[in-house]
Amino acid sequence: MKFERLHPKIIAIRSNNTKSREEKLLAICQILQDSIDYYNWVGLYFANHEKQTLHLGPYVGEPTDHTIIPFGKGICGQVAVSNQNFVVPDVAAQDNYIACSFTVKSEIVVPIFVNGINIGQIDIDSHVLNPFTENDERFLEFVTKQISTLF
Template identity: 40%
Template sequence: MAAAPLIEKLDAMARNGADLQSLLEAAVAGLHAAHPQFHWTGIYELFADGALRLGPFVGAPTEHVFIGYGQGVCGTAIAERRNLNIPDVSKAPNYLACSTETRSELVVLIRSGEAIHGQIDVDSHDLAAFDEQAVAAVEAVADRLAKAYDLHSTPHPSS
């Protein structure tokens, strides 16, 4: 599903002075609602200590409120500074079992150039749930959130 309506909504919120928290919450809620195969959608923010900490999310509560640098798919995406689309998590050697139902996972970095603010993490109960369209939609929202981060804060030097 195209991300255009969600991007427009985020822009309108930004114009009306919404704070970063509200934009992050609206982003995950909008992505989750628009994609039936997204069974858990959340944001992990990157902190100065290199750790990812759980931000707004939609889906079952997760015990992964803190993910160390290089740990699991999320931490690996930060360490390797790239998005990761894992069609079958059972074949990912460093996968952190968040839910026994999760079959595939998508991690898209929120970045401004070389600076990384955090990531959008999506889990699905289906194998290979993230096609090109879904990935493009998440990437578009991540780009928009990166701009919001630029407006509200300076990217962390460590990133």
Template identity: 40%
Template sequence: MFAKTAYAGDRQQQYEMLSKQLDALLTGEPNVMANLSNASALLNQFFDRINWVGFYMMDGNELVLGPFQGLPACIRIPVGRGVCGSTVTKKETIIVPDVHAFPGHIACDAASQSEIVVPLIKNGEVFGVLDIDSPEKNRFQKEDQQGLEHFVSILMKHI
């Protein structure tokens, strides 16, 4: 699954290594934009079979494109719309096995087939979301959700 990495072992161990790398990379850096940029680059290096990874940040009643790796993307997403906007409303991770079956899906990249979106929560409020797309259906599983939620918890210590 993680062909871009040199790590051996199961997914949980790989995600644990990824989170440790993130923590070491961000320690001592107070700039939010720099930390989000490095987090998206680290995830892009870590995953295979994805076509977009990045962040959308809250700005009033909408999400605005933040640091990412991939093709140009939608700039603004209203809260409650698409997978990212729904994640803000629910304040929980959403895994979409087939984006074409998700009501109101916003297609920024026609190649995307599946998606996982993890909320970034700070002081009980959604600060933004981590969005990862794949050109394969059913790309993301429960193990990915658990690993990415842990990754985000480490990230939020540096935000």
């Protein structure tokens, strides 16, 4: 399975002592986009709990205007509140969706926890309808656990 082959690569990036945290986070985003053909935009948002906002961190893919997202708004904002994975098979069917590009057809967002607190999330957009499976969720949970060790 493609996901299992990526586990050691993600661990190697996380464990690299010559790169900064930002460089490691960007490298993780890059390897995900490069390795999984339907991961067309991969980014990280980090929470500011005081202001109840998410702030865009490292990402790969098309530029986005959505650099700050209020908690509760869009898929990412909903995950900041629910603390649950959110898989959107068809973004056109979502009422509370923030459109990034007409090419985005689906999205998956998985929270990142540090000491039980949702500090952010990984957000992946796809140009394909309904590509995300439970395997994607389990893999991205592994990725977010690796990311959490950087904080």
